[in-house]
Each structure stands twice: as C-alpha cells, then as structure tokens.
Amino acid sequence: MNCRTMRVLGMAVAMLVGGMMTQATAQATKAKAAASAVGGVETPSAVYGQMLKLLSTEIVAAAEAMPADKYDFAPTNGNFTGVRTFGAEVQHLAQANYFFFSEFGLSGAPSQEKLKALKSKDELVQALKDSYAYAQKGIDTITPQNAFIVTGTGPANMKLTRAGAATFCLAHSMDHYGQMVEYLRMNGIVPPASQQQNQRRGD
Numbered sequence: 001m002n003c004r005t006m007r008v009l010g011m012a013v014a015m016l017v018g019g020m021m022t023q024a025t026a027q028a029t030k031a032k033a034a035a036s037a038v039g040g041v042e043t044p045s046a047v048y049g050q051m052l053k054l055l056s057t058e059i060v061a062a063a064e065a066m067p068a069d070k071y072d073f074a075p076t077n078g079n080f081t082g083v084r085t086f087g088a089e090v091q092h093l094a095q096a097n098y099f100f101f102s103e104f105g106l107s108g109a110p111s112q113e114k115l116k117a118l119k120s121k122d123e124l125v126q127a128l129k130d131s132y133a134y135a136q137k138g139i140d141t142i143t144p145q146n147a148f149i150v151t152g153t154g155p156a157n158m159k160l161t162r163a164g165a166a167t168f169c170l171a172h173s174m175d176h177y178g179q180m181v182e183y184l185r186m187n188g189i190v191p192p193a194s195q196q197q198n199q200r201r202g203d
Helices: 003-037 044-065 086-100 112-116 121-139 162-186 192-202
Strands: 150-153 159-161
Touching: 044 121, 044 162, 044 192, 086 112, 086 121, 086 162, 121 162, 159 162
Parallel strands: none
Antiparallel strands: 150 159
C-alpha cells in the first residue's frame, strides 16, 4: 500500500468517524433537550395557546373544506329536527369564542348582532378566523397569578376564570368540530385533518 493510498484511506476513515460523531452529537443534543423539558414548567398561556392553535387550525380547515353551496346543509335522515346547519355551526363557534373571552378586557370584538347577520361562507370563515385570533389574545393574558381569579359568570351561574374560560373554549370547540366532521363526511368530504393522517400513514 503506497503513501497516497494510505492518505486517501485515512481521509475516508476520518470523514466516516467525523460523520458518526456529528450524528451522535446531534442525537445527544436532542435527547438532552427532551430530558430537560420533562419536569419543566410551562406558563398557562403557552399550554392553552398550543392547544388552541392545534384545534383552531383543524376547525378552520374543516370550515374551508365545505363547499359554499353546502353551508345550509343539515342532516335530515333521522331525528335531526332543529339542528344547526353547517354554516350555523361555524357562526355559533365564532360567537361563542368572543363570549368566552368577553370578560378579559380585550378590545376589537364585533357585536353579536353583526355576527348573527353573517350569511356567506367567506364571511363566516373569516369571522371564525378572527374569533380564534381574539381567543388567542385572551389566552396570551393568562398568567399563573391571574389564571383562577373570577372574571365573570357563565352558563348555569358558573363562576368563570381565565383558565376556566380557556378550557371551556377548547372543550366547546372540540364538541362542535366533531359535528362539523360528521357533516363533511355526510357530503362525501374527508376532513383535512384526516387526509393528513392518511397521508402520513401512507408515507
């Protein structure tokens, strides 16, 4: 084996070892970051904010997925007397999101009358987006110090706190998202969130 061959071989070994060390270092860094997160403390606004972002993204996508001419759809095959149409579901969510954070001292909320007057898909989807942006503003004000201070009264004379209002908003959104998903599927539409899951399974 001549000197040139030995040098080339040495360089190849060095590159291989260097790559392995770099990969090992990256993995160790990720493991250390994950370990440091366990047992750490998150702020209430961060916890609620992450959940709201995830849920609102799926809900808005569902609202956008339904064609405009189906916004007046409501199921009829069964005992569905008096149920909301798909558009009314979107409208109700927007109205409720503003209500949940109405005692947070925020500005910029439209009147309930204005929200009730919305009819078209474009108007309702925009109102939904705006209502979640408003909800996020409310969540951003939640601190460990004020999370459980009573801010007002909710349904059934329940005392509302910032943490309680945020929780109620999330639970309410999940409830109506489930109904929106059923309406989409009744019209042969796979909800966008389900499409993404199916794509990930296929990858």
